[in-house]
Amino acid sequence: MKGLYTALMCSFDEKGNVNEKGLREIVRYNIDVQQVDGLYVNGSTGENFLISKEQKKQIFDVVKNEAGDDVKLIAQVGALNLDEAVELAQYVTQLGYNAISAVTPFYYKFDFDEIKDYYNAILDSVDNDLIIYSIPALTGVNMNLEQFGELFENEKVIGVKFTAPDFFLLERIRHAYPDKLIYSGFDEMLLSASVLNVDGAIGSTFNVNGKRAKQIFELAQNGQIEEAREVQKVTNDLIAEILDNGLYPTIKEILKYKDVDAGFCRKPMKSLTQEGVTKAEQIAERHL
Numbered sequence: 001m002k003g004l005y006t007a008l009m010c011s012f013d014e015k016g017n018v019n020e021k022g023l024r025e026i027v028r029y030n031i032d033v034q035q036v037d038g039l040y041v042n043g044s045t046g047e048n049f050l051i052s053k054e055q056k057k058q059i060f061d062v063v064k065n066e067a068g069d070d071v072k073l074i075a076q077v078g079a080l081n082l083d084e085a086v087e088l089a090q091y092v093t094q095l096g097y098n099a100i101s102a103v104t105p106f107y108y109k110f111d112f113d114e115i116k117d118y119y120n121a122i123l124d125s126v127d128n129d130l131i132i133y134s135i136p137a138l139t140g141v142n143m144n145l146e147q148f149g150e151l152f153e154n155e156k157v158i159g160v161k162f163t164a165p166d167f168f169l170l171e172r173i174r175h176a177y178p179d180k181l182i183y184s185g186f187d188e189m190l191l192s193a194s195v196l197n198v199d200g201a202i203g204s205t206f207n208v209n210g211k212r213a214k215q216i217f218e219l220a221q222n223g224q225i226e227e228a229r230e231v232q233k234v235t236n237d238l239i240a241e242i243l244d245n246g247l248y249p250t251i252k253e254i255l256k257y258k259d260v261d262a263g264f265c266r267k268p269m270k271s272l273t274q275e276g277v278t279k280a281e282q283i284a285e286r287h288l
């Protein structure tokens with residue numbers, strides 16, 4: 001399960017329906033062109049928190065059908081409705097997803113016991129492994145070393161997608177739990193995380209910049225830090241411009257520029273203006 005995973009985009013039509021043809025093209029582009037090791041399906045980048053349970057199932061179906069066994073597949077099933085999370089975990093396990101992942105429950109201020117119960121309820125319902133999805137900037141849920149340790153006590157919790165700039169905590173987790181998988185979640189910090197010996201990374205910009213991300217990770221693993229720093233610099237020139245223009249809509253426009261039918265974002269996320277589209281195309285021309 002180690003390696004570089006694209007946090008997969010999904011293609012939607014103007015009404016917000018899943019564009020299956022476009023989604024298949026995104027899957028193929030990631031596997032064939034970006035050559036990533038796996039796909040992380042229905043995460044933040046997939047606009048998961050804006051879609052219905054039926055659409056989530058539809059996306060899980062289409063991605064598995066298109067990718068087959070070409071790459072590893074991780075299904076993000078976390079939801080505020082625990083029954084839905086359990087149902088999705090069972091659904092993707094039957095489909096043959098290699099692992100599940102679940103975002104920490106958010107919005108209400110759940111205490112740690114409630115968070116632990118949520119993960120155990122999902123895991124008790126399936127014969128599959130789970131990767132914790134920790135993204136404090138979006139969820140407001142900050143867990144400490146001891147709390148990660150308590151979740152790791154369940155053997156089916158095989159790791160964490162660590163999307164935070166706290167490299168002190170990252171190093172402590174790495175040191176304390178050498179057998180758990182740690183995936184870096186911020187693409188602009190991939191080199192720093194790789195130096196701390198993470199097992200892989202999951203990122204949205206890998207949809208268009210996966211090859212470079214893999215280079216950074218592999219160079220760092222080989223101890224070629226100077227070379228890795230140069231590729232991270234080029235990558236961050238790209239990421240800075242993408243963030244400035246609007247993260248998900250810009251990645252979609254870049255994919256379209258590469259002839260991949262990435263469609264529209266789900267409302268209330270807005271689409272780019274014509275000026276934004278032109279800028280996205282210029283970003284693609286300059287950096288990719």
Ligand code: SI3
Binds near residue numbers: 185188203
């Ligand atoms: O679940 C997911 O889609 C992700 O893996 C998200 C991933 O951590 C991205 N974060 C967000 C909020 O989308 C990063 O890849 C991020 O887009 C990138 O580092 C640019 O800041």
